[in-house]
Amino acid sequence: MSGLVKRYGAKPAVDGASFSAAAGAVTAVLGLNGAGKTSTIECCEGLRRPDGGTVRVLGRDPIADGAWLRPRVGVMLQDGGMPQAARAGDVLDLAAAMYARPLERKELVATLDLGSRLRTPVRRLSGGERQRLALAVALVGRPDVAFLDEPTAGLDPQARLVVWELIAQLRRSGVAVVLTTHLLDEAERLADHVVLMAAGRVVAAGTPGELTGGSDRTLSFDGPAGLDLAPLAPLLSAGIAATEVRPGHYVIANRTPEAHLLPGDVAATTAWCARLGIMPEGLVLGRRSLEDVFLEIAARQSGATQVIGVVGA
Amino acid sequence: MSALELTVPATTRAEGEQERAAAPVRRILAQTRFDAMAMLRNGEQLLLTVILPLFVLAGLARSGVVDLGEGRRIDLATPGVLALALISTAFTGQAISTGFDRRAGLLRLLGTTPLGRSGLIAGRLGAVAVVSAIQVVLLGAVGLALGWQPQLAGLLPAVLVGVLGSAAFVSLGLLLAGTLRAEAVLAAANVIWVLLLAGGGVVLAADQLGPFGDFVRWLPSGALGDGLRVALTGGSWPWLDLLVLAAWTAAGTLATMRWFRWDS
Numbered sequence: 001m002s003g004l005v006k007r008y009g010a011k012p013a014v015d016g017a018s019f020s021a022a023a024g025a026v027t028a029v030l031g032l033n034g035a036g037k038t039s040t041i042e043c044c045e046g047l048r049r050p051d052g053g054t055v056r057v058l059g060r061d062p063i064a065d066g067a068w069l070r071p072r073v074g075v076m077l078q079d080g081g082m083p084q085a086a087r088a089g090d091v092l093d094l095a096a097a098m099y100a101r102p103l104e105r106k107e108l109v110a111t112l113d114l115g116s117r118l119r120t121p122v123r124r125l126s127g128g129e130r131q132r133l134a135l136a137v138a139l140v141g142r143p144d145v146a147f148l149d150e151p152t153a154g155l156d157p158q159a160r161l162v163v164w165e166l167i168a169q170l171r172r173s174g175v176a177v178v179l180t181t182h183l184l185d186e187a188e189r190l191a192d193h194v195v196l197m198a199a200g201r202v203v204a205a206g207t208p209g210e211l212t213g214g215s216d217r218t219l220s221f222d223g224p225a226g227l228d229l230a231p232l233a234p235l236l237s238a239g240i241a242a243t244e245v246r247p248g249h250y251v252i253a254n255r256t257p258e259a260h261l262l263p264g265d266v267a268a269t270t271a272w273c274a275r276l277g278i279m280p281e282g283l284v285l286g287r288r289s290l291e292d293v294f295l296e297i298a299a300r301q302s303g304a305t306q307v308i309g310v311v312g313a
Numbered sequence: 314m315s316a317l318e319l320t321v322p323a324t325t326r327a328e329g330e331q332e333r334a335a336a337p338v339r340r341i342l343a344q345t346r347f348d349a350m351a352m353l354r355n356g357e358q359l360l361l362t363v364i365l366p367l368f369v370l371a372g373l374a375r376s377g378v379v380d381l382g383e384g385r386r387i388d389l390a391t392p393g394v395l396a397l398a399l400i401s402t403a404f405t406g407q408a409i410s411t412g413f414d415r416r417a418g419l420l421r422l423l424g425t426t427p428l429g430r431s432g433l434i435a436g437r438l439g440a441v442a443v444v445s446a447i448q449v450v451l452l453g454a455v456g457l458a459l460g461w462q463p464q465l466a467g468l469l470p471a472v473l474v475g476v477l478g479s480a481a482f483v484s485l486g487l488l489l490a491g492t493l494r495a496e497a498v499l500a501a502a503n504v505i506w507v508l509l510l511a512g513g514g515v516v517l518a519a520d521q522l523g524p525f526g527d528f529v530r531w532l533p534s535g536a537l538g539d540g541l542r543v544a545l546t547g548g549s550w551p552w553l554d555l556l557v558l559a560a561w562t563a564a565g566t567l568a569t570m571r572w573f574r575w576d577s
Contacts, residue, residue, distance in 0.1 A: 081422030
C-alpha cells in the first residue's frame, strides 16, 4: 500500500499512508481514535474507494479484483457487522456457506468458546461473545489475509488470551494478519511489524524492537503534572530527552540511536527532583515500551505536552 | 487448538477461484434461506405479512361496511389482500430489515465475503420470493375457503402482475433503506404501508376513491391492486397496470443503484 489518501468531505482521513504486510506475520496498525486506522483497513478490504495512492492485496486491486480477493480475505469489522436478531450459529453457518472449504464449525466454535451460545440471538450475546463470533466469521473461510479491526476490543483478559493465541496460530499457518488496535501491549506482544498512524499518516513503522530501540534503557516516574522540564535538559547527556508523555508521567530516554541513557542521567534526574522537593513515584529504570514510543510521538504530533531537551533529534 | 486447519493447503491454493469460494448458486441460496428464516421468525414482520392481511381479508369478506364496488365481495377482497401482503413483504419488510442490517454493518461485512453485493441482493430477492409464495398460498387458501372464485384465465397475468409489483416495491423499499437512518426507515415504511392500505388502491380499487383515484392508479400500489383484481375477476390482461409497474421497477432500481449507501 503506498501513498493512500481517503477523504470524507474536504478533510483527509488518510493522508498519504504507506506500509506493507507480509505473509506469516502480524502487522499491527496503531493509533489514537481518528488516526485513520479504520479508513486505511477499509480501503484494503475493498469497502472504500481510495481517493489517491495504490492499494494491493495479494498483488491485486481490492476493488477491481474484488471477486478474486473476497474468498481469500477474511474481514472482522470494528462494528462487528452482525445481524442482531439472528442466532449466532446461523450467522456462522451463513458465512461458512460462502466458501468451498470452510473450517469445521465444531472446532472453530470450541476454540473460541462459543459452543453454548450458538442458539442465542446476536443481540443477547455479551460484547466479548459478539467479538469472538465476528472473529469466527472472519476466519471460517480459511483466508490467506485476515483484516481484523480491533479484534480484542471489549474482551476480558481471558478471552483476549484466547484471541491472541488464535492470531499467533494464524501467523504460524502462513496467514498475513493485519490488525488495528490501540492496546499497545497487544501490539508489542503479537506484532512482527508495527505501523504507527497519526492524523492519517504513518509516523513510525518497524518491528517492536526497532521502534522501542531494542535494548535502550529509559527512566520513568510519576510526579505532579506540568513540571517545567527546561532546567533539567542541560543536566542530561547529549541525545537524552525528558518528556511528559501524559500529564504527570515523565520519561527520560534517548532521542537518537547513538545516544544511551547513562548512570549520570539517572543521578541528574533524581537530584533535580530532590531540589524541587518532588518524590519521583514509581521510579523505574527499564526498557522503553511501545507505549512510551507511542506517547512520545503522539505528544510531538499534538504539541499538547512538553518535550524538552532534544539534542540532535 | 492444533486440530484447526486454519488455512487452505498450498496444493489446493493454486487451483483458482472456483476452489476457494462456494458455487454462486450455493452462496445465494444460503443467503435466501437465512433471510427467509429471519423474516418468518420475526414476530413484527409476521404480523405485517400474514396476520394483518388475514384480518383485512376476513373483515372485507364478512362485513359490508366498506364498498368494494361491483361484484362478489370475496372476489374483490382476495386480490386486494394479496396485493397488500406482497407490499408488506417486498416493501415494508425489506425496507426495515435492510435498514437495520445496514446500520449493524451486516451489508458491509457480507460485501467482503465471496457473496458480494450482487449476491446479497440476489439472496434477498430470493427470500422475498419464498415468503411471498408462502403468503399467496396461505391467503389464497383462506380466500378459497371463504368462497373466492378466481378466473383461471387470469392466473398467469396475475402472477406477472405480482412479480412485477413485488419487484417495484423491493426497489423502492431498498431505496428507503439505503438512504435513511434505520429508525426513520422503520417509521416511514410502516406509515406508508398504512397509507397505501387506506387509500393506495390496494384493497380498494382506484375507481372507488373518487377523483383521487385518477392519481392513485398510477402509483405502484394502485397498479398492483387493480392489476390483480382485473386479472383474477375478469380473467383479462391488465396491460396498463403491467406497464405502470414496469416503469416503477425501472425507476426504483435506477434510483436505488444511484443513491443506495452500503454503510450508515
